[in-house]
Amino acid sequence: MVRSAWIFATLHPYIIMTSGTLIAFIIIALLGAGWKLFFQSDQLPPTPFPASWKAILNNKVRYYKNLPAGEQPRFEQAVLQFFEDVDITGVETELSDTYRLLVAASATIPLFGFPGWRYHNLNEVLLYENTFNHDYQTEGDERNILGMVGTGAMQRMMILSKRALHQGFDDQRSKSNVGIHEFVHLLDKADGETDGIPEILMESPYIIPWLKEMHEEINDIKDRDSDINPYGATNQAEFLSVAAEYFFSQPHLFERKHPDLFALMEKIFRQDLSG
Template sequence: MEAAIVCAALAFAVLVAWFVPRWRLNRVLARPLTDVQLGVIERNVAQYRGMPRELRAQLQRLVKQFLHRKTFVGCAGLEVTEEMRVTIAAQACLLLLNRPTRVYPGLHAVLVYPGAFLVPRRQQDEAGVVTETRQDLLGESWGDGRVVLSWEHVRRAGLPPEGTHNVVLHEFAHQLDSESGSNNGAPFLGSPERYRSWSETLSRDFALLRRDAYWGQRDVLDPYGATNPAEFFAVATESFFEQPHELAGRHPDLYAEFEAYYRVDPRAWLPAPAPVPAHHDVVYGQWR
């Protein structure tokens, strides 16, 4: 009898643990975003303005899930505002459209600094000598369920002097990359055929970017993507969403791989850029 009671109690506890969070999430999803929240998305997510109604509704639903499940923490005295929360959530959720998703299940907290932040680093040379340094960063994706961002650079994404850099897209691309089990530039793709095609295309374009970076030649892809395959994936994700026309023109096979993976075509949301005069010197900044 006692065993039956214990089993029933455990079953009830499991049911409550499953049902209550789901009930709370459904309540959140049933409520529309406020006019203030929608205004933030309209203002700070350029891609949203050109989306069809169905994709806008998808993004709004994803934003509500993100805001409900993730904790935002202000650092270095920063007070996190609703504009910060909604802007970060909306930009991060651009990467999840048209795909089944649990909205970054491994992510628990977003740490937001007012501006660039210092991170300690340990470097060991070939002789085994360890050097302690501090690196100035705009964002970082950690494997313990945290993403760190500079609000100054989140807010200025897509605006001069950042241009097409987007720290949120960059760091959340790393989050997607890690869902396959490691950060190696190959997120979960679903089939061996997709991995073969992905590897061939990205390896080739990664090698081309490394060559261009070595010789100081400019490309639509930021030279920081030449650091390693994981950074190449993150940098290419930025270009896919921020410069889709330029990426498709310069790297058509790479664009096709990202279009298949992300299941959207951002060229439909953003106007094609005006032709650049031959004498105009375009300068692409380096991601730090």
């Protein structure tokens, strides 16, 4: 069980400004920064990527393994940058290089079509051994949560089940990946609303087609006429994340089963995953 005192000790305090001028300046800055949370920052010279880490990615992350050889170094540098930006902490569980790499890969995959973009709205990822409940407890009833993007006191944090994270990459036939799912929620949240319309990624001409396609697919799920995880019919935000984990985990199957949705998601994420 995670002690609440431990959780709150990790949070960054908010500073309240009382000067009207400063508040106005901050509001203007935030309006601009809200759309630039993931924009490219200063580029650093390439850092050597450990051979043992490359082996783990090749063995565990099919997305990385299937990249053209010339693109793998860019993926590796994005992983290293993620390690610089975000702390990964094991809560009452051991944290190996494999799990750290799986977290970083989950973050890198949905943003790979946007070179240089970074998760500036995330400070820390907490890994639990298994599932947890809405009170972040790992014991007791209703422990059915595999991953969560923090809100309120847990703002700028993410929690993932270590077991579920590993399973998402280990099962080559799975259409689910909790890591990708939660990082897509984070991208969706970047424009201020977790509503299934990731405006930070999505160009304006795609918004109406996306809404139309999304609601058609949600109706198909409700009618049991779709192989997309039924959880995707919960709301627009969950549909985006559920569809994205399927899109990145099983792109060829996704393209065959949902060609229109697949073509639209390739445009949104700026990635060519077609066969």
